[in-house]
Amino acid sequence: MKIIFRHFLFVLVCCALTFTPACKxxxxxxxxxxxxxxxxxxxxxxxxxxxxxxxxxxxKFMQTSKGSEVSVTGGGSGxxxxxxxxxxxxxxxxxxxxxxxxxxxARQKGLNPLExxxxxxxxAVVVNPENPVSELSVEQIGKIFSGAYKRWSDVxxxxxxxxxxxxxxxxxxxxxxxxxxxxxxxxxxxxxFLPGTSAVIQAIETDKLAIGYVGLGFTVEAKDxxxxxxxxxxxxxxxxxxxxxxxxxxxxxxxxxxxLYTNGEPSGLVKxxxxxxxxxxxxxxxxxxxxxxx
Amino acid sequence: xxxxxxxxxxxxxxxxxxxxxxxLIFLFLGREAAPFTLxxxxxxxxxxxxxxxxxxxERFGILSLVSGSALVTCLAMVxxxxxxxxxxxxxxxxxxxxxxxxxxxxxxxxASIPSVVLGFFGLLVLAPxxxxxxxxxxxxxxxxxxxxxxxxxxxxVITISEDAINSVPESYKAASMALGASRLQTIWKVTxxxxxxxxxxxxxLGTGRVIGETMAVLMVTGNSxxxxxxxxxxxxxxxxxxxxxxxxxxxxxxxxxxxxxxxxVLLLVTFSLNVLAQRVLKKYGMMQ
Numbered sequence: 001m002k003i004i005f006r007h008f009l010f011v012l013v014c015c016a017l018t019f020t021p022a023c024k025x026x027x028x029x030x031x032x033x034x035x036x037x038x039x040x041x042x043x044x045x046x047x048x049x050x051x052x053x054x055x056x057x058x059x060k061f062m063q064t065s066k067g068s069e070v071s072v073t074g075g076g077s078g079x080x081x082x083x084x085x086x087x088x089x090x091x092x093x094x095x096x097x098x099x100x101x102x103x104x105x106a107r108q109k110g111l112n113p114l115e116x117x118x119x120x121x122x123x124a125v126v127v128n129p130e131n132p133v134s135e136l137s138v139e140q141i142g143k144i145f146s147g148a149y150k151r152w153s154d155v156x157x158x159x160x161x162x163x164x165x166x167x168x169x170x171x172x173x174x175x176x177x178x179x180x181x182x183x184x185x186x187x188x189x190x191x192x193f194l195p196g197t198s199a200v201i202q203a204i205e206t207d208k209l210a211i212g213y214v215g216l217g218f219t220v221e222a223k224d225x226x227x228x229x230x231x232x233x234x235x236x237x238x239x240x241x242x243x244x245x246x247x248x249x250x251x252x253x254x255x256x257x258x259x260l261y262t263n264g265e266p267s268g269l270v271k272x273x274x275x276x277x278x279x280x281x282x283x284x285x286x287x288x289x290x291x292x293x294x
Numbered sequence: 295x296x297x298x299x300x301x302x303x304x305x306x307x308x309x310x311x312x313x314x315x316x317x318l319i320f321l322f323l324g325r326e327a328a329p330f331t332l333x334x335x336x337x338x339x340x341x342x343x344x345x346x347x348x349x350x351x352e353r354f355g356i357l358s359l360v361s362g363s364a365l366v367t368c369l370a371m372v373x374x375x376x377x378x379x380x381x382x383x384x385x386x387x388x389x390x391x392x393x394x395x396x397x398x399x400x401x402x403x404x405a406s407i408p409s410v411v412l413g414f415f416g417l418l419v420l421a422p423x424x425x426x427x428x429x430x431x432x433x434x435x436x437x438x439x440x441x442x443x444x445x446x447x448x449x450x451v452i453t454i455s456e457d458a459i460n461s462v463p464e465s466y467k468a469a470s471m472a473l474g475a476s477r478l479q480t481i482w483k484v485t486x487x488x489x490x491x492x493x494x495x496x497x498x499l500g501t502g503r504v505i506g507e508t509m510a511v512l513m514v515t516g517n518s519x520x521x522x523x524x525x526x527x528x529x530x531x532x533x534x535x536x537x538x539x540x541x542x543x544x545x546x547x548x549x550x551x552x553x554x555x556x557x558x559v560l561l562l563v564t565f566s567l568n569v570l571a572q573r574v575l576k577k578y579g580m581m582q
Contacts, residue, residue: 080542084544105544163432168517169347169540184349189358192434192516192528195538199417199513206422207432 040269042070046080046093047172048196049121049215050258053289054086054093060285061276068269077172084113084261090270091198092261095121095172095215096179112264117257118277120292121218122247123173124228125254126201128208133157135230135239138253144211147188152209165200165212166192176256201226213254217241217290247292258291298475320561327558330354344519344530346539346549351417354552356559358519362436362529363560366511369440369525370504374447375497381448382455382493387481405449413513416442421514428526434516437525442510444479447500454499459485459491491575498571508533508539532556 034095044054051074058070072093080092085106098106098113106113125141127133136144142160143149151161166187178184185195194200200212205225219228219242226265230239233253246252266274276282283293330338334354341355385397420441421433428437462485470480486493516528517538534555543550 075541078543082541082544102544105547161431170539170541177347178347186345186348186350189343189345189520190518190528192432192518193530193538194434194517195512202417203421203432203434206425209431267425 006241013115018048038067040068042068042091042269042273043070043089044070044091044260044273045075045083045089046261047095047258048074049077049078049095049173049217050074050093050110050119053119053258053269053286053291056285056289057273057277057282060281061273064276065272066271068272070273076168076170077175078170079184081113084263085109085111087111087263090262091190091273093197094259094261097257097259098175099175100262113261114264114266115259115261116266116274116278117294118260118274119258119286119294120247120255121258122242122252122255122292123177123213124216124219125211125213125231126204126219126222126226126228126244127211128204129224129227130208131157131227131244133229134227135232136148137232137235137237138181139235141229141231141254142185143185145177145187146182146185147190160209163207163210164191165203165210166191167197167200167213168193168195171214173213179255180256181254216247218244220290244287244292255292300511323557327551327554329546330548330555333551334548339552344520344535346552349581352548354548354555356496356532356552356556358521359530359532359535359556360425361521361523362519363505363531363533363563365436365458365523365525365529366439366443366515366531367501367504369436369493370443370447371497371501373440373444374451374504377444378448378451378496378500379455379493382452382459382496383481383486385452385461386456387485390498401449401452404445408515409446409507409509412442412445413510416510416514432516432528434528435526436515436522436529439511439531440525442514443504443507446507446510447504450503451496451500454496455489455493458489458496461492462488474575482570483518494574495571498567498574502567505560505564505567506533508537512537532560536560 008253011100021030030090044058046054051072055072056225060071062068062070077094077096080089080094081098081102083089084092085102092113095113097115125136131152133152133155140149142157144155145164145166147164149155150162151159152162154162164187166177169175178187192203194203196213197218200214201218201222204210204212205222214222214226219226228242230241231253232239238251240252242252242254260274260277262270262274278294286293330336337353339356341353342357343353343355344358345351345353385394389397416438421438423433424430424435424438424441425433466484466488467480470484471477475483511531512534515531515534517530517534518528519530519535520527522529536556539549542551543553
């Protein structure tokens with residue numbers, strides 16, 4: 001009995017000890033521009049769609065700006081915005097604009113997220129190359145993804161079921177697509193939610209009846225594996241192939257701006273980095289990495 | 295004298311670490327999940343649909359996730375149990391020593407393959423194979439996930455079962471042989487029953503591994519939150535949901551709390567599985 005009591009007491013003491021520091025977990029991460037002479041650190045978190053672009057920017061930026069270190073992580077736009085709200089990143093890269101409820105949460109915490117549009121991106125709707133369907137209207141795509149159309153014959157294809165592939169809900173593309181293509185309807189519960197763009201491409205390549213969506217940059221790399229559909233903005237409109245020109249001119253309708261978010265007016269290293277992204281050289285990198293310059 | 299006491303306390307401290315860790319995990323999960331029971335209410339979890347991100351209405355029904363986990367786990371164990379128990383019997387009782395030397399390292403290698411690598415294998419090789427074999431439209435389903443999970447559970451179950459079989463006293467077998475039983479009869483009527491508690495413990499451990507595995511299931515089960523009991527339908531497990539969505543949620547949002555509720559459910563499931571395993575062991579009188 002005594003031994004059990006001693007154990008219990010020990011556990012209790014340890015609990016108390018561990019919980020005291022655990023309460024401080026909401027502390028803000030080290031600020032970006034502390035320390036002038038030593039290395040300056042900058043963290044960027046967010047969109048998976050943008051991670052290639054942002055890391056290329058970061059590499060070039062570190063070459064030109066000596067003594068600065070930029071770390072880039074993906075994880076999804078939602079992850080980035082959450083990190084910005086939790087104070088664990090300096091810049092958040094997002095492929096969607098911040099939502100009203102996220103803004104409210106930020107205001108509650110006394111933060112002031114500011115957005116900068118740094119590039120544009122088209123979202124290509126992709127199918128297996130063997131699929132006879134090659135053009136759809138935005139409305140039809142919306143109905144496919146929300147489950148109103150269940151068979152390819154509904155949109156002029158063969159009489160076989162449609163396999164809907166989507167990204168996970170942490171993806172900015174998921175939310176953009178839901179808002180602008182599904183007209184805010186829910187995805188069909190039968191959709192398969194895949195953890196990344198490469199998984200979507202992989203699945204489309206092997207599944208003849210699958211349809212999915214990926215960032216424009218990925219279609220260039222996966223040209224032989226998937227077929228990007230031509231998209232009509234409305235039922236009477238022209239079918240437009242997704243490409244840099246059509247996204248830039250606004251003809252291709254499923255396109256979106258890509259953002260960087262900062263907490264409050266950017267200053268110091270954060271400002272330097274954003275200015276670099278918007279510079280001619282920065283925008284050249286946008287084109288090189290397969291996105292559309294601002 | 296005081297040295298003895300100090301050492302005693304130190305050792306007791308180390309021994310109690312696991313109690314402490316388990317308690318802390320329970321406390322932490324409970325603390326983060328608790329607000330959910332107040333605001334949207336516990337009944338919200340018994341919804342049939344999981345739609346955490348929606349412009350219409352967010353719904354946090356974990357029934358589809360629980361059924362998904364249950365389906366994948368059961369299927370995986372159906373594959374694992376016969377394969378690994380027979381495998382363990384073969385390795386422990388029948389295999390030639392050189393054969394054993396060849397088999398064991400491979401089983402160990404299988405155990406050490408990272409689950410994300412198995413996930414890739416599943417996505418590229420297994421899913422198309424399952425698709426072809428069953429004439430499906432896509433190979434991303436519960437069965438593909440279960441086969442991958444079985445690959446992960448088999449080494450655990452084989453290794454521990456084999457230990458259990460090896461620890462059956464030689465005298466049991468000798469007695470059985472002396473009574474005129476054949477080698478096969480001895481194995482199935484004497485050795486395996488004698489090692490049964492150990493084998494059951496191995497299976498329970500394997501089941502624990504299967505329920506908790508995340509990465510591979512996330513990659514190959516398709517993640518559709520629908521309630522289904524068909525092995526060929528796409529399912530979403532509790533672990534995959536937590537892994538896929540935890541990164542995105544802001545601290546303290548309802549979605550965040552809902553994910554912690556899933557965590558609590560998952561912990562309760564594994565906890566009761568453990569209790570069950572202990573009961574079984576006790577029933578067979580194998581508890582020390």
